[in-house]
Amino acid sequence: MTQKIVTRFAPSPTGYLHIGGARTALFNWLFARHHGGTFLLRIEDTDRQRSTQGAIDAILAGLTWLGLEWDGDVVYQFSRAARHAEIARRLLEAGKAYYCYSSPAELEEMRIAAKAEGRPMRYDGRWRDRDPADAPAGIVPVVRLKAPQEGFTSLRDCVQGDVKVANQQLDDMVLLRSDGTPTYMLSVVVDDHDMGITHVIRGDDHLTNTFRQIQIYDAMGWTQPTFAHIPLIHGADGAKLSKRHGALAVDAYREMGYLPQALCNYLLRLGWSHGDDEIISRDQAIAWFSLDAIGKSPSRLDFAKLDHVNAHYMRETPDAELARLVAERLGAAETGRLERGMAGLKARAQNLKELAEHAAFYVAKRPLALHPKAEALLDPAARGHLAALGKLLREVDSWNHATLEACVREYATQHGMKLGAIAQPLRAALTGSVNSPGLFEVMEVLDKEETLGRISDVTAATSS
């Protein structure tokens, strides 16, 4: 029989869902879907000071936007504190954990001594075998794990391979704080066990924590899940990802005009590969995803490539849908022009932000604000030609790009001009810019009345 796969994404709601978290969620989601398993969401909100409802909402919204639906109800870790404490009690009863009465001052001494000797901070285990009857009055104890002191704790990681650490490096970690609340190490293990998580796929910043977690699994006699620690994403300069590099909320990527499919596709390719494939649909990703194709080294975020991938997905998006998104961004009503002009617009933009900027002239109200370069093109001679051309265009009956092109070309030929000499001023008048989609397409989309109106806006200004 095959094991039913269960993965989870377990963010702490102390900040927003950032790009690295999104990738972790994506990998968990893909792995679960690939195996027909379950993808669970657990909010690790045990830090009551730093957890906020706003962050929870942003995480849920971010995952939803990305299309990474989780199965079942969201698990809130804080609500399970009693269960975590129960496990600590069981370890205590089994002699696998003990009460530690060391005061903060004592711990501070150990810290200072360790630092002076160039050792990592390790609790020295002074209450490990001591009779609780010796407990000093007035100190509420913490519960510590009686961790193995010799040998090694080893981990077979799906991405990182075999990794081990000497148990001497690990001290007796706190399981339950003096106020009775569980620590992260305990909560994670208990929750992953209770939720039936079979595969823990998370950032490799947790790799060394895993050794401590394994000690808890061992103490409880629970079977460990399979671990896969994926490399973190770095900034373009190879350094740790920061806000400056793009360690932004997923929300910010949405704001910058990236499509969720594009972001997922890009994030998937960052550190994972499948032959020559670059553009990978969601269905293909589910069919192809595997943990062993994940690289071990961190990769750098590259906005140029994200733009390229995004441009691809934008071109695949129906014009009506893009028109709706653009209208929303511009805060303008769609009159049909955006959709009709979209074919020409979307080939010229890499993200929705650019697309909206390029599309703005279609919904702009007359008279248009002219870009300085457009203004410069509209010298008196050019305005004169536009006025003359406007008269010809008024006579055009069937208003489509073919007849319009014929009309404008004819005008240029008759006046011994290259097409560009009339086309560029015309573009300036119609779009307020020096570049745009094909001019005749623009005229057709604008319609006759609007085209003539925009021309007269610039020609009337000169004659008066």
Add this chain to the structure above:
RNA sequence: GCUCGCGUGGCGAAACUGGUAAACGCAACGGUCUUUCAAACCGUCUCCCUCACGGAUUGCGGGUUCAAAUCCCGCCGCGAGCACCA
């Protein structure tokens, strides 16, 4: 500092368990097309020697091997973890 992990073109990467390094893609550059900007298409794209010929090259230095990106040792760089945070 200690422990763990990672270093292949400007970037993402490929190279199946040692067997032609850099396939494929992004960016960049040159060209075609053209009413602008794009798109599309063709070409160049690790480094050195003006081109070619040739040589070097997988962070650096050694080693094992007929053969090393891949295995071993030592450095260097980057990242992560080292709390009664998560």
